[in-house]
Amino acid sequence: MDKDSFEIDQNRLNWECVRQPKLYLKYAEELAEAKQALEEAKTALEVIKADLSLSIRKDPDTYGLDKITEAVVSSTITLQQKCIEQNQEVIDKKYDVDMLQSAVITLDHRKRMIESLVTLHGQNYFSSPNINGEAGEHLKEEKKRLARRRRRKV
Numbered sequence: 001m002d003k004d005s006f007e008i009d010q011n012r013l014n015w016e017c018v019r020q021p022k023l024y025l026k027y028a029e030e031l032a033e034a035k036q037a038l039e040e041a042k043t044a045l046e047v048i049k050a051d052l053s054l055s056i057r058k059d060p061d062t063y064g065l066d067k068i069t070e071a072v073v074s075s076t077i078t079l080q081q082k083c084i085e086q087n088q089e090v091i092d093k094k095y096d097v098d099m100l101q102s103a104v105i106t107l108d109h110r111k112r113m114i115e116s117l118v119t120l121h122g123q124n125y126f127s128s129p130n131i132n133g134e135a136g137e138h139l140k141e142e143k144k145r146l147a148r149r150r151r152r153k154v
Contacts, residue, residue: 001099006106008113013121016114024107031100038093045086052077 005023008016056063056073063076077083120126131139 001103006103006110008110008117010117010126013114013118017118020107020111020114024104024111027100027103027107031097031104034093034096034100038090038097041086041090041093045083045090048080048082048086049077052080052083 053073056065056076057068060066060068065072065076
């Protein structure tokens with residue numbers, strides 16, 4: 001995940017407005033793919049558990065079991081390496097989904113911030129300050145004097 005994608009260039013708001021939907025779509029698609037991968041990993045885990053359950057019930061001696069109960073079968077399944085590995089795969093896929101979900105939420109916040117910055121820009125929030133009255137006149141006169149002095153020196 002490129003964290004620079006979430007930054008806003010305040011000096012290029014028009015570019016950010018055009019870029020926003022593309023970024024959102026990119027991360028929304030990645031999120032959909034990650035959710036699909038998570039569901040596939042969960043399904044694979046269920047298949048592994050079902051296969052192990054059948055195997056344990058058919059041949060409990062292979063697993064060192066004397067007595068077969070639901071609790072014993074369930075515990076034995078949980079301890080099998082295939083089950084442990086696939087469970088870790090599910091955890092990893094869930095993490096990917098969570099991270100991409102946070103990216104999509106961040107892009108929603110980014111959109112609102114771009115809208116707010118555009119509004120502020122339209123209200124001249126980023127413009128130079130204006131000095132009115134006597135102080136403003138004094139500042140204008142001082143700028144003129146400085147400009148005249150520079151011309152004389154040249």
